[in-house]
Amino acid sequence: MIDLNNVSMRFRLANDRIMSLKEYVVKKISGKLEYKEFVALNDVSFSIEKxxxxxxxxxxxxxxxxxxxxxxxxxxxxxxxxxxxxxxxxxxxxxxxxxxxxxxxxxxxxxxxxxxxxxxxxxxxxxxxxxxxxxxxxxxxxxxxxxxxxxxxxxxxxxxxxxxxxxxxxxxxxxxxxxxxxxxxxxxxxxxxxxxxxxxxxxxxxxxxxxxxxxxxxxxxxxxxxxxxxxxxxxxxxxxxxxxxxxxxxLNSFRGKLYTPTAIAKFGKEYFIVDCWHHRVIYTSNLAEPINKWRAFRGDFTNPHSIATDGEVYLVEDTENDSVKVFRRRGTTFIETQVIKQIGRQPNKLVYDSNTKRFYGIAASSQQVFVLKNINGEVKVEKVIKLEYLENAYVRSINIIDDHMYIVSGPGKIMVANYIDLSFDLVREYKVPFELQGMNDLAKIGSFYYMSVYQNGAGDIAPKLIRAKDLDELETEFEDIYDQLGLNGVPYYFSVIEDRIFLTEIDSYSSIRSFKLIDDNIYDIVVHYDIGVADESSLKRRNSRFA
The missing domain is CATH 3.40.50.300 (P-loop containing nucleotide triphosphate hydrolases)
Known part of the structure; x- marks a missing residue:
């Protein structure tokens, strides 16, 4: 639509101040009119598409x-x-x-x-x-x-x-x-x-x-x-x-890496990665593409963790700014169109439920669940409620499982609540052993509940990846699959994309890997991005938001 090829623009500026037309004519005829050249543009070329x-x-x-x-x-x-x-x-x-x-x-x-x-x-x-x-x-x-x-x-x-x-x-x-x-x-x-x-x-x-x-x-x-x-x-x-x-x-070399990629998802034909400590959301239609080829959302975040969509709007929490940002697709990019505040401190996980056509989120530091709904293109806050049964626990995740909301992990427990009627009344709870109390995420896949763990009950970083068939027996019976998946850092959120289970790895080591399940057995483990320990550019990118 617009093409510029080797465009230059030069102006001639008179050295002397000329006060009248007569003075200009005299100097022009006598050859005493002197100019200096000013180059406003020098050999500029580019194209802009429709x-x-x-x-x-x-x-x-x-x-x-x-x-x-x-x-x-x-x-x-x-x-x-x-x-x-x-x-x-x-x-x-x-x-x-x-x-x-x-x-x-x-x-x-x-x-x-x-x-x-x-x-x-x-x-x-x-x-x-x-x-x-x-x-x-x-x-x-x-x-x-x-x-x-x-x-x-x-x-x-x-x-x-x-x-x-x-x-x-x-x-x-x-x-x-x-x-x-x-x-x-x-x-x-x-x-x-x-x-x-x-x-x-x-x-x-x-x-x-x-x-x-x-x-x-x-x-x-x-x-x-x-x-x-x-x-x-x-x-x-x-x-x-x-x-x-x-x-x-x-400093900008961080763009070709990931640093604490908390979530990966696929909506339509595109994959999305929430690159938390690089403060961005990136996307591509080709999962094998190098990270520096992925495109970024047009918006500013500080420590986002998850992304959810109803197909029209895309929601990402801006965790450190206590808000949720709303994006819409424009052509091949995503543009911020709305910021939602007053939903609690440090929103940490968003999910969309197609049955109720609502977005649900958890504010990790204030133990509040918030409900958002897309009404004629504008996302509105439908409800914010503090869950007293979470006491003062830092809660990282919610998930919809079997028509209930699972909240992990509260005060040493997994909480299950009614969410369809917006009451969020507690219907049951499962005790969690000391070494699993700092959970990141819980998902039910096949016959098992899969759980990722950041910290133990004392707050020490002690990553684990486990699965269990019966949450009632979680205190005594679970399977540790951390080493089986070859993890080095902290396992974070799960997602199911087509026929594979994806897991993000964060903190001391950044990667994304996936595997298949056949009769609940783990097969075909693939490491999609093995970034490893953060380098100087990633560390500076993380800290620049708090300078």
């Missing part, structure tokens, strides 16, 4: 605005070729394309014509534009009397409500009150979901990270870097902080 949301970052004077004007057709490059397919709505400068002596009503048609739209089309869209801008009572007022926020509302409404193929935005989303910023962000989301290609320039890296699928970094007119949003943004921040590009590569 539906992509691409961010452009760089310090002041990097060439960002010049680049946008070239793509918009406002400037012609001094060298190179630019090819753009589709209609463009450029929002480059507040009020550009407006006549301040005309009314807002007249400027709708003037600005719309500048964007290439017919009078008939603008007449059809007029009421929609006015309604979105919330300027109904000011449409017959000359815009010279408008505030900058009112001009921004009108410009944004015209540019986005005519459904352009390409929308170019230069910092304009940061203008206006909080209400309109939320409204404009929602409209941007609708455009992006509808396939509009968006190029966004912003000094807000948080905004770039949340909205963009790729990022271009310009430095003094040169294309410094282009690629994955987080990778480019991290390299840019490192450069600002004086970290060399070579050191930046070392």
């Amino acid at each position: 539906g992509e949301v691409v961010g452009i970052i760089g310090s002041n004077g990097a060439g960002k605005s010049t680049l946008l004007k070239i793509i918009s057709g406002i400037l012609a490059p001094t060298q190179g070729k630019v090819k753009v397919t589709g209609t463009i709505a450029p929002m480059l400068e507040l009020g550009a394309g407006f006549d301040i002596d005309l009314t807002a009503r007249e400027n709708v048609f003037l600005n719309g014509a500048v964007l290439g739209h017919s009078k008939q089309y603008l007449t059809e869209k007029y009421n929609e534009i006015v309604e979105f801008s919330e300027l109904q009572q000011f449409m017959d007022v000359p815009i010279r009397n408008f505030s900058s926020g009112m001009i921004m509302r009108l410009a944004f409404s015209i540019a986005t409500l005519v459904n352009p193929d390409i929308l170019i935005v230069d910092e304009i989303l940061s203008v206006g009150d909080a209400h309109f910023q939320r409204k404009s962000s929602q409209r941007m989301q609708e455009l992006m979901d509808g396939g509009t290609t968006v190029i966004l320039v912003s000094h807000s890296l948080e905004q770039i990270r949340q909205m963009c699928t790729r990022v271009i970094w310009l430095d003094r007119g040169n294309l410094k870097m282009i690629g994955d949003t987080d990778e480019v943004c991290d390299a840019y921040i490192n450069a600002i902080n004086g970290i060399s590009q070579e050191d930046s590569k070392i």
